[in-house]
Amino acid sequence: MSFVTRGFGGGSRDRDDRLPPGQTLVQDFPVLSAGPTPEVDTGEWEFRIITEAGTHRWSWDEFNALPSEDIATDIHCVTHWSKLGTSWRGVSLDTLFENVESQFDYVMARSYGGYTTNVPLDELLDGQAWVATEFDGEPLDPEHGGPARLLVPHLYFWKSAKWVRSLVMMPRDDPGFWEQNGYHLHGDPWQEERYW
């Protein structure tokens, strides 16, 4: 005899355990922006990692010559929507940081258009983050951050900076744009780290 009955309505049956607390599933892909969509020509695009020792740069062609991988992941927006099983293609930050040396433990992502967001370096490495250039098998749409966006799916999606241009190493975990203006310094959806 079992005291556990499934399918009797109520809470847990409908609750997908891939869904962090306070989140609702969506099928579409809402667009959230803090400003105009920057027009970034891939002929002029560059990606940079900036350390206390100097700057590593990749042009669009150099970037696309790097080994890339398919990424299947759930994404969680702080505005309470989650999207499960999204597919992306991009370059792992492990690849980009291969020859980068820095004494600093924190990273500020800086985007075309001026957006910034902070992430600790150890949350960007070991297969946790990518610079993505494709979504659903297509080049990344500008309104979703194309030509390239940061993808850090284990944190709320404001950390996955659209139109990413640079990762700047920094000695302290300084707050980025939304983090200065009310949002959590870290942003773990499983801990509901939404606001200060």
Next chain:
Amino acid sequence: MDHLDGNALAGPLADYFAFDVTEARARCNGCGEVAEFARALVFASPAGTVVRCSSCDHVLATLVEAGERAWLGLSGVSALEVRRA
């Protein structure tokens, strides 16, 4: 992304200021322009409202609202000029 003009601020910011925000003039930290808030560009999204300078696009102000709490950021404004009655 579409934006509204600064008059759209009257609603959300009226709750936080005792004067008419759209008539107040603000000095932009980015370019130094002094302009009425009504002329600013307002980008509203579920994550928050972002107010940008119409001259240089610099972020003048932000508003994040979450239930009982709200965060009003004015990092891009060096000063506000308010009309006294």
